[in-house]
Structure formats: C-alpha cells, structure tokens
Amino acid sequence: MKKGVMRPGHVQIRVLDIDEAVKHYTDLMGLIETDRDDEGRVYLKAWSEVDKFSVVLREADEPGCDFMGFKVVDEATLVQLQKDLVAFGVDVEQIPEGDLKDCGRRVRFSVPSGHAFELYADKLYTGKWGVTEVNPEAWPRGLEGMKAVRFDHCLFYGPELAATYDIFVNVLGFHLAEQVLDPEGTRVAQFLTVSMKEHDIAFIHHEEPGKFHHASFFLETWEDVLRAADLISMTDTSIDIGPTRHGLTHGKTIYFFDPSGNRNEVFCGGDYTYPDHKPITWKAEDLGKAIFYHDRVLNERFLTVLT
Amino acid sequence: MAQIYRITEQYSGESFECEAGQSVLKAMEQRGMKCVPVGCRGGGCGYCKIQVLAGEFECGKMSKVHVPPEALEKKEVLACRVYPLTDLTIECRPSQSGLASKQTKTTALR
Numbered sequence A: 001m002k003k004g005v006m007r008p009g010h011v012q013i014r015v016l017d018i019d020e021a022v023k024h025y026t027d028l029m030g031l032i033e034t035d036r037d038d039e040g041r042v043y044l045k046a047w048s049e050v051d052k053f054s055v056v057l058r059e060a061d062e063p064g065c066d067f068m069g070f071k072v073v074d075e076a077t078l079v080q081l082q083k084d085l086v087a088f089g090v091d092v093e094q095i096p097e098g099d100l101k102d103c104g105r106r107v108r109f110s111v112p113s114g115h116a117f118e119l120y121a122d123k124l125y126t127g128k129w130g131v132t133e134v135n136p137e138a139w140p141r142g143l144e145g146m147k148a149v150r151f152d153h154c155l156f157y158g159p160e161l162a163a164t165y166d167i168f169v170n171v172l173g174f175h176l177a178e179q180v181l182d183p184e185g186t187r188v189a190q191f192l193t194v195s196m197k198e199h200d201i202a203f204i205h206h207e208e209p210g211k212f213h214h215a216s217f218f219l220e221t222w223e224d225v226l227r228a229a230d231l232i233s234m235t236d237t238s239i240d241i242g243p244t245r246h247g248l249t250h251g252k253t254i255y256f257f258d259p260s261g262n263r264n265e266v267f268c269g270g271d272y273t274y275p276d277h278k279p280i281t282w283k284a285e286d287l288g289k290a291i292f293y294h295d296r297v298l299n300e301r302f303l304t305v306l307t
Numbered sequence B: 001m002a003q004i005y006r007i008t009e010q011y012s013g014e015s016f017e018c019e020a021g022q023s024v025l026k027a028m029e030q031r032g033m034k035c036v037p038v039g040c041r042g043g044g045c046g047y048c049k050i051q052v053l054a055g056e057f058e059c060g061k062m063s064k065v066h067v068p069p070e071a072l073e074k075k076e077v078l079a080c081r082v083y084p085l086t087d088l089t090i091e092c093r094p095s096q097s098g099l100a101s102k103q104t105k106t107t108a109l110r
C-alpha cells in the first residue's frame, strides 16, 4: 500500500440477463443487493464489506468485465496517483461523482493488457451487513447460499504483462507476490497485491487483450468451499473445476460460471505476503501443478474459456 | 413425457438424444460425448460454437461477440444455447469452434 492504493473496491460485470444474474449472485453466492440505478445496473455487496457495494451488474449483449476499481486512502492520494499515471504516459478519464450511486469521483485508465481500471477515494460507508459496529456477533443471520464473505480479487487474461506490471508496481505501488516464468525467464503470470493477500489482482498472458477470467470471493473454511460445491450441484450451476487446491497462492478453491458465462471463484486460505517477501516463482513447465495442485494437469477450459 | 429429438454431429458422426427444452450441449454432456467443446455453458465464451446444417431450433441469449448477426444468419450458434424443435444435424469442426486459434493464443503457457 506504499502509494496509497488500499484494496479492491468494486468490479462491474456485464451479463446477458440481469434477472438471472442477480439470482445467481444473491441466491447462490450470498451477495446482498443494495441498490439499482436508472441505467438498470444492480449493486451488490458481500456481508463483511463496509462500503455500500463491491459488485455492479450491467445487462449487455456481451458478457465480461467493464472495469475493476481500487479504493485509495484519501482524495489527496487520488490527486497524486492521477498525476503519477499521467506522468507515466497513461491516459486517464474522469468519471464524475454519482455515476456509480453513492461513489465519489473515479479516475479511470486502461493498461496495456487491454483492461480498464479505476481509482476512487470515497464510497458510502454502510458498515458490515447484518452485524453491529459495537460488540458485533460472529456473523449475520439471513445470508443465502455460499454466504460469500468479501469480493477478493480478479484474474485477467491479456498481452503486455511487463508493461502492465510497470503501471501496477511502479506507479500504483503494488507488490509482486507470485509469478510464473517461462524457460526464457519471461513472466507469463503475475499476482500483484497491495495487502498481505497473495493477490489483489492477477494477470495471465494471453494474446487477445481485455479478457476476463474470473472474479473471486472469499470464504472462511474448506468446509465452506465444499458446501459451495454442494450448492453448485443443487442448483445445476455450470461448474468449471474443483473443489481443489492451487499451487499458486495455495488457496483452496472451486470455479464455476454465472448464467452469462462469466467465471466465478470462491476460495479459502492462501498464503500471505509482506513487502519484504521475495516473489514466489512457479515454472511454466509445471503450470499444471501451479494451477491445480492435486491434478497436476491443466484443464484446457481454464486457459481458454474467457469472457 | 418430454419430446425427444436426435442430434447428429456430422464431423465426428456422433449422435445423441436431446429432450425438448434441453440445450444441445447439455444433452451431449449428459450422454458422455465430446463432439462439441464445453466451456461456460452460458452463451458467453463462444467455445461451443456449432453450425446447424438441418432442423429447426430456438436460441437463448448468446454473446454478440461470438454470434454477430451474420453468424446467426448462417446458423453458426452456441450449442449451450440451442434448444431443438426438431431433429438436428449440426457440425463442429475443431477449427470452427475457435479452439485451434485459441490454443495458439496460449502457447506462452505451454
């Protein structure tokens, strides 16, 4: 967090059918609907998050991710980071306050991998859902489905990982927690963080720019991941792979798809990192084990099915 | 009892039954066949692209990137969103599914 970028704040996901999508993200995943706007967008949050929303769903005729936003510590930081981005040669766009309901102004920019990101300092603080601020209970009653705890990170697929790394690390102060290197030493996957988590955002090399691999949500325990798997079967939801463990991050995970084909992950565990930790390296030759620690082979779908 | 239709995939010669209201991809998966690649199953990724050569069908919502109007006219559609109204003859060539081109895109990871 050395430049003042604090954490992932939101992700706007395009869906083919808004009603089906809302049902998936609320009934199955356990997010809570907090608002809707004139454009028909639906705002959701996970219960442990303090701000009003972290997921925005937008109906469109092509699924995928519109942008991911990071919250910075304050307005002064936002001003500084905007200057730093411009000085680095990144074009920025100003999104006015209120464009997303109850969210302050956002500074939007694109990175060479073809993805759009935003920085913002303010969003309505609504507190954790269903628990009090003083003497809070362990968890709220009335959560649905997987009871997702928080929006955790996204994984994007695209080209130009090195140039993308420069912006995230050198301008925005992210730290490289894990990487995959090919035999020539080229980084083909990068897991970047502004926290102790192994990734707040990750990129995997892919020739087509701007592809969305998944949005990920945190669960507390392995038992919760198994319960998520049960719910995926009960609801006949499209599964990708899992429950299993990753080599990268060592998180315990399951992947599935929303009704428009966007991939979701719920996971628990995972390693931690501090800024003095050297990056953890996996070899591209061992990518099967790096991604699926138990199977040790890749499923083609994980590498090629994207929105 | 639901109406049953027969789906024949011309390239592999495989054929399977599909209930009315069931997607072609789901019916294929249920019967353990692999003639069409399975991706998101939600009309989003384009992985399951096929061409319908004969027969009537309905489509659910599909990503415009993978099924632009020109493709729809040629009945190039996504098997996970195709619901048969009659027996169907479909074709899924490995190149047509986009699989081959996508595979080259991830060579850096192989």
Ligand code: FES
Binding pocket: A261, B025, B037, B038, B039, B040, B041, B042, B043, B044, B045, B046, B047, B048, B049, B078, B079, B080, B081
């Ligand atoms: S499997 Fe993704 S579009 Fe059909």
